[in-house]
Amino acid sequence: MKLFFLPYAGASAISYSVLKKYIDNEIEIHFVELAGRGSRKNEPFYTDVYQAVEDIISIIKNEINQPYAIFGHSMGGLLTYELICKMRELNLREPDHVFISARRAPHLKRPDGKVFHKMSQKEFLAELSDVGGLDEQFFKEPQLIDFFLPVIRADYKIIEEYKCKREGEKINSDMTVLYALEDTEVSKEEILEWKSYAGEEINFFEFEGGHFFIFKQTEIISNIINNTIN
Numbered sequence: 001m002k003l004f005f006l007p008y009a010g011a012s013a014i015s016y017s018v019l020k021k022y023i024d025n026e027i028e029i030h031f032v033e034l035a036g037r038g039s040r041k042n043e044p045f046y047t048d049v050y051q052a053v054e055d056i057i058s059i060i061k062n063e064i065n066q067p068y069a070i071f072g073h074s075m076g077g078l079l080t081y082e083l084i085c086k087m088r089e090l091n092l093r094e095p096d097h098v099f100i101s102a103r104r105a106p107h108l109k110r111p112d113g114k115v116f117h118k119m120s121q122k123e124f125l126a127e128l129s130d131v132g133g134l135d136e137q138f139f140k141e142p143q144l145i146d147f148f149l150p151v152i153r154a155d156y157k158i159i160e161e162y163k164c165k166r167e168g169e170k171i172n173s174d175m176t177v178l179y180a181l182e183d184t185e186v187s188k189e190e191i192l193e194w195k196s197y198a199g200e201e202i203n204f205f206e207f208e209g210g211h212f213f214i215f216k217q218t219e220i221i222s223n224i225i226n227n228t229i230n
Contacts, residue, residue: 001096001229002028002068004060006076006083008102008133009159010152012038016071018215022222027229032059037151045154049162053082061092069097069229073214074185075159077103081197084173085166097228098171101178101221102211104186105193107167110160117157121145124153131185133212170199176228177204178221180213 003023005016013031020029035043035055046052056079072080077100087094116127125145128134138144175198179191188206195202205224207213214221 001026002030002063002066003225003229004030004032004063004068004070006032006056006070006072006079007034008074008076009155010037010148011076014038016073018218019222019225022219022226024226024230027226030060030063032056036154045151046158049078049082049158050086052079052158053086056083057086057090057092064093064095067096068093069099070095071099071101071225072103073101074103074211075155077101078106078159078162081106081171082166084171085169088172095173097176098173099176099178099225099228100194101214102180102183102186104190105197106164108190108193111187115160117153117160121149124149128152131212132210133215168196171197172199174200174228175202176224177202178207178214178224179204180207180209180211182209183211183213185211 005013005019007013007015013033016031023029033040034046034052036045046055070080070083072078080098080100084094084098114127116124119127125139129139138148175194177191177194179186179188181188191204207217207220209216
């Protein structure tokens with residue numbers, strides 16, 4: 001089976017590579033590269049979630065004529081949902097399994113009302129430090145900040161301007177939802193709202209850690225992927 005990874009805000013295709021060494025060889029891994037980063041760094045950023053979804057479809061549509069699964073962490077979880085809905089509209093094959101990680105259900109907004117993409121650089125960096133997922137060295141290197149911060153800001157913009165047009169539209173695939181108890185970006189209650197989007201079986205896995213718990217629990221999460229797909 002093929003497994004497509006959709007990135008979180010600011011991530012490139014290689015960001016999930018740490019999981020690769022634990023995932024079974026029988027699973028064909030595809031790390032999707034979004035515009036504006038990595039090998040596509042010279043392409044313009046997306047204007048909204050829907051443009052990103054259209055681009056992802058153009059990347060994977062010739063690869064989904066056999067069983068496949070999708071894994072999306074944080075922003076990637078939202079992209080996964082909208083991608084599946086768009087595939088249904090286009091009569092494309094839908095995934096056999098969906099992994100959603102650290103993302104609230106699509107109809108929910110941040111309860112604290114924060115709008116990261118409109119913050120000053122100082123405020124934005126402080127918030128990103130609290131969220132985690134970035135090496136401490138990043139915040140000490142102006143060149144890294146200048147290169148990567150526009151990517152992260154552009155991703156936050158499309159997430160924060162997103163308005164769910166399909167509230168309650170089901171995912172007709174088995175679902176696995178992963179979340180962490182100390183995640184300050186999304187609560188357990190917001191995670192459990194995915195139940196209303198489950199058209200088939202849904203399973204929840206709870207972890208210790210913050211928003212980027214997947215990089216602290218790589219072997220365990222990879223085993224969940226292996227056992228679920230196989």
